[in-house]
Amino acid sequence: xxxxxxxxxxxxxxxxxxxxxxxxxxxxxxxxxxxxxxxxxxxxxxxxxxxxxxxxxxxxxxxxxxxxxxxxxxxxxxxxxxxxxxxxxxxxxxxxxxxxxxxxxxxxxxxxxxxxxxxxxxxxxxxxxxxxxxxxxxxxxxxxxxxxxxxxxxxxxxxxxxxxxxxxxxxxxxxxxxx
Amino acid sequence: xxxxxxxxxxxxxxxxxxxxxxxxxxxxxxxxxxxxxxxxxxxxxxxxxxxxxxxxxxxxxxxxxxxxxxxxxxxxxxxxxxxxxxxxxxxxxxxxxxxxxxxxxxxxxxxxxxxxxxxxxxxxxxxxxxxxxxxxxxxxxxxxxxxxxxxxxxxxxxxxxxxxxxxxxxxxxxxxxxxxxxxxxxxxxxxxxxxxxxxxxxxxxxxxxxxxxxxxxxxxxxxxxxxxxxxxxxxxxxxxxxxxxxxxxxxxxxxxxxxxxxxxxxxxxxxxxxxxxxxxxxxxxxxxxxxxxxxxxxxxxxxxxxxxxxxxxxxxxxxxxxxxxxxxxxxxxxxxxxxxxxxxxxxxxxxxxxxxxxxxxxxxxxxxxxxxxxxxxxxxxxxxxxxxxxxxxxxxxxxxxxxxxxxxxxxxxxxxxxxxxxxxxxxxxxxxxxxxxxxxxxxxxxxxxxxxxxxxxxxxxxxxxxxxxxxxxxxxxxxxxxxxxxxxxxxxxxxxxxxxxxxxxx
Numbered sequence: 001x002x003x004x005x006x007x008x009x010x011x012x013x014x015x016x017x018x019x020x021x022x023x024x025x026x027x028x029x030x031x032x033x034x035x036x037x038x039x040x041x042x043x044x045x046x047x048x049x050x051x052x053x054x055x056x057x058x059x060x061x062x063x064x065x066x067x068x069x070x071x072x073x074x075x076x077x078x079x080x081x082x083x084x085x086x087x088x089x090x091x092x093x094x095x096x097x098x099x100x101x102x103x104x105x106x107x108x109x110x111x112x113x114x115x116x117x118x119x120x121x122x123x124x125x126x127x128x129x130x131x132x133x134x135x136x137x138x139x140x141x142x143x144x145x146x147x148x149x150x151x152x153x154x155x156x157x158x159x160x161x162x163x164x165x166x167x168x169x170x171x172x173x174x175x176x177x178x179x
Numbered sequence: 180x181x182x183x184x185x186x187x188x189x190x191x192x193x194x195x196x197x198x199x200x201x202x203x204x205x206x207x208x209x210x211x212x213x214x215x216x217x218x219x220x221x222x223x224x225x226x227x228x229x230x231x232x233x234x235x236x237x238x239x240x241x242x243x244x245x246x247x248x249x250x251x252x253x254x255x256x257x258x259x260x261x262x263x264x265x266x267x268x269x270x271x272x273x274x275x276x277x278x279x280x281x282x283x284x285x286x287x288x289x290x291x292x293x294x295x296x297x298x299x300x301x302x303x304x305x306x307x308x309x310x311x312x313x314x315x316x317x318x319x320x321x322x323x324x325x326x327x328x329x330x331x332x333x334x335x336x337x338x339x340x341x342x343x344x345x346x347x348x349x350x351x352x353x354x355x356x357x358x359x360x361x362x363x364x365x366x367x368x369x370x371x372x373x374x375x376x377x378x379x380x381x382x383x384x385x386x387x388x389x390x391x392x393x394x395x396x397x398x399x400x401x402x403x404x405x406x407x408x409x410x411x412x413x414x415x416x417x418x419x420x421x422x423x424x425x426x427x428x429x430x431x432x433x434x435x436x437x438x439x440x441x442x443x444x445x446x447x448x449x450x451x452x453x454x455x456x457x458x459x460x461x462x463x464x465x466x467x468x469x470x471x472x473x474x475x476x477x478x479x480x481x482x483x484x485x486x487x488x489x490x491x492x493x494x495x496x497x498x499x500x501x502x503x504x505x506x507x508x509x510x511x512x513x514x515x516x517x518x519x520x521x522x523x524x525x526x527x528x529x530x531x532x533x534x535x536x537x538x539x540x541x542x543x544x545x546x547x548x549x550x551x552x553x554x555x556x557x558x559x560x561x562x563x564x565x566x567x568x569x570x571x572x573x574x575x576x577x578x579x580x581x582x583x584x585x586x587x588x589x590x591x592x593x594x595x596x597x598x599x600x601x602x603x604x605x606x607x608x609x610x611x612x613x614x615x616x617x618x619x620x621x622x623x624x625x626x627x628x629x630x631x632x633x634x635x636x637x638x639x640x641x642x643x644x645x646x647x648x649x650x651x652x653x654x655x656x657x658x659x660x661x662x663x664x665x666x667x668x669x670x671x672x673x674x675x676x677x678x679x680x681x682x683x684x685x
Contacts, residue, residue, distance in 0.1 A: 030367065033375040052362065055362075056358070056363060056367065106381055107373060107381055116388040121385060178354070
């Protein structure tokens with residue numbers, strides 16, 4: 001049992017492209033908003049303060065992307081090998097694309113001047129279940145498999161920037177809060 | 180964050196032993212072993228955010244908004260022409276806590292705070308380690324300023340103390356509270372706009388919504404009072420009850436700065452006072468100012484009514500606090516100061532305080548000081564300013580003044596009534612802190628006159644001049660009619676501005 005569990009944890013080479021999809025969706029979301037607020041901050045804040053804000057943003061994104069990555073990794077471990085593990089890259093990438101796409105849709109319905117979108121919250125489990133089922137389209141549409149592998153491989157380049165910047169930001173935040 | 184001195188700790192240990200066997204001894208020990216140096220008076224600043232003196236019956240307002248403050252005034256010195264340093268929390272609070280005008284401390288905009296070189300010029304450091312220094316900034320903006328002084332504060336109570344719901348993430352970053360507030364609560368997880376965090380932001384929002392929906396709104400027909408831009412909910416009863424029991428338990432001598440959020444918007448009057456002031460009172464309408472938001476008279480009057488009801492709700496709780504402190508003997512050995520950081524403006528098209536305007540209601544704030552054992556009321560009518568509080572307290576407690584102080588001793592506590600002194604209120608939130616002021620409103624009060632200077636809003640700078648003795652409602656602009664007085668005041672104001680901007684002028 002234990003051996004099976006370990007055997008179903010994807011290798012780093014498989015996790016990286018899936019993580020790259022998460023990074024490519026999560027980081028630009030915050031960074032675009034960061035640059036939207038930047039003119040206002042420039043008015044009031046020093047460069048150092050803006051850099052610290054950026055560091056906190058990177059740390060939150062790092063945590064978010066790591067948490068989101070847990071979903072396909074856990075599915076790979078829990079489900080039978082053939083269901084998820086064997087096509088981890090494509091199914092993981094598709095799962096994250098669909099899920100984060102839905103999260104973006106949900107985010108766009110948040111408005112502090114309007115009532116909280118409770119109906120969307122109630123619909124979310126159903127929608128996520130449907131999306132999960134759609135992930136298995138990869139088994140039926142061969143070309144989708146190829147496209148997803150190519151795309152997620154190309155997205156790995158973002159990791160060369162996001163990971164070092166995020167780790168440096170984590171160091172900054174830790175230092176500021178420990179000392 | 181809270182440090183107990185060795186002396187206090189040893190006292191508490193000594194008190195604990197008999198308390199285990201003799202509960203009655205505990206009460207005696209709490210009362211007597213914590214006395215510390217009883218020759219030094221305690222000092223309590225109780226500040227109500229956004230409280231305009233013009234809306235208090237204490238100062239002649241026709242609605243009965245502050246009967247308990249009037250009761251307090253019976254054994255206090257009441258200042259009738261006390262002005263704030265700014266028209267919103269950051270400059271207003273900084274002026275009070277540093278004894279300097281905003282153009283000196285450079286606490287001008289939403290993220291500037293007190294400039295680095297002036298942080299040590301704060302009231303907590305001035306009181307020194309001899310005092311137990313406690314700060315409770317319930318307002319997040321006040322939190323921002325006061326956090327700068329946290330090295331000089333023994334007990335720093337976070338904004339959600341005595342609250343019902345708090346979703347501030349910056350509380351988990353006590354060593355970097357201000358930046359965490361700006362990055363997380365103001366941006367990534369903000370509630371006043373879409374969060375910048377794609378996944379955790381909406382999750383946080385969902386949790387907040389679920390928890391706030393479960394809060395009992397009992398006693399508040401319009402909903403629980405809360406911070407206008409941050410997810411902090413509280414009830415007036417819990418807030419005042421907490422403060423009431425907090426003070427007598429402190430090691431003496433203590434200096435406490437209690438910056439309470441009410442009556443800042445949203446105005447959430449308690450059941451007792453909700454709709455109480457639907458009384459037909461309709462203040463004199465004033466012409467809409469060109470720099471105002473242009474709100475209608477109906478909106479202004481309705482909003483003002485709700486504000487007055489909220490003040491009355493707050494005053495009710497203040498009455499209970501006063502009774503409790505009286506019973507505990509707090510007024511016998513403490514200076515108790517009631518004041519505000521700025522007022523509120525309900526006229527000329529405005530219904531708020533974050534405005535370019537500096538008319539009397541938004542700068543005229545209450546100041547009442549009850550000295551230890553004071554039994555009679557005293558009144559002061561000469562102009563005073565928030566910057567005067569710090570030097571006065573230093574004199575009263577035998578402390579040295581910080582190196583940079585622009586205030587004077589308050590009349591009645593070592594100062595004299597000076598009707599010719601010049602005091603300033605500065606509004607410059609759209610300026611970088613460390614650059615000359617290019618877009619600002621500055622009000623200078625001198626004698627009976629008040630000169631208001633607007634720069635950077637239009638192609639040409641402009642001035643307005645009022646005689647507050649004859650025209651307290653500031654309806655008649657004397658600037659074009661009295662060129663001699665206008666010139667004299669203008670020159671003084673511009674010279675003062677130039678001097679303040681000099682370090683930042685290349």
